[in-house]
Amino acid sequence: MNRRHLLAAILAAAPIAAFADYPEKPITFIVPFAAGSATDQLARALGTAVTAEAKQPVVVDNKPGANAFIGAQAAAKAPKDGYTVFITTNTTHAANEHLFKKLPYDPVKDFEPVAMLSKGGQILVVNNNLPVNNVQDLVKLAKSKPGKLSFGYGSSSSRIAGEMFKQMTGTYIVSIPYRSNPPAVTDLIGGTIDMMITDMATGLPQVKGGKVKALGVSTAKRIPLAPEIPTIAEAGVKGYEISFWFAAYVPAGTPAPVVARLNDILAKANRSAAVTNFYAQSGFEALGGTPEDLRKFQTAESEKWRKIIAGAGIEKE
Structure with a gap:
């Protein structure tokens, strides 16, 4: 290997080496909904699993209100170091942009996708x-x-x-x-x-x-947890179906090696007993994939929710 190629290899490896020990301190999960909400319950189950996997404590910080704007803004403005993770839903990253004329955050430009978590x-x-x-x-x-x-x-x-x-x-x-x-x-x-x-x-x-x-x-089929409850569609509102999803993001500009490490940590946490048990009790389906998978999924979901909102006759506020 000549000197130029050696230098290029060293420079390429430097960012990875710089974050090899991540995480080295507690991680904060920002949740844009109140304690007791589905997102909060998932974040706490994930936090337990992440602590076991990464050997660092996880603090869940609930910031509810203002159509989830408060939590989204706080997460977007957090340090770009991987120690603040936004555990959120389609509310902030697919629906709000079609419900409001102006958002105090940009669901695409202000965030780096990390991992899809589940849907329900x-x-x-x-x-x-x-x-x-x-x-x-x-x-x-x-x-x-x-x-x-x-x-x-x-x-x-x-x-x-x-x-x-x-x-x-x-x-x-x-x-x-x-x-x-x-x-x-x-x-x-x-x-x-x-x-x-x-x-x-x-x-x-x-x-x-x-x-x-x-x-x-609201699902297309009855849920195993409560099979006696009919779907809204079969109960008389033909064609009615709607679901939602959970995902993890970090502030835009967070180093790629940190995002990759977080994706790996969350993927393992999402398969843990604590999270699997939460999904089983809540009727949710676990998801997964790469940060790029989430980026593509979010784009498709934004268009889907635009059509749902337009079909429901909701005008932007």
């Missing part, structure tokens, strides 16, 4: 005192009382699921925004709102605990 469906739940026992009952009641019923949402996925339901059933149900899904579920149990379509991890435990009634799931 949602569940339509209503207050126990609402005089309905199935989707058809709910539609009839809503049509008999236009503007009198309300649904809460604490994420773009939850919001769009509700708006799709309204559009496809020809009902007028008042939309009530929340900082995250857990506080909306609390109000649903208390009777402040009448219904919502939320993630399985947040809604299904309340159903099994008898605190709310489940009328349907």
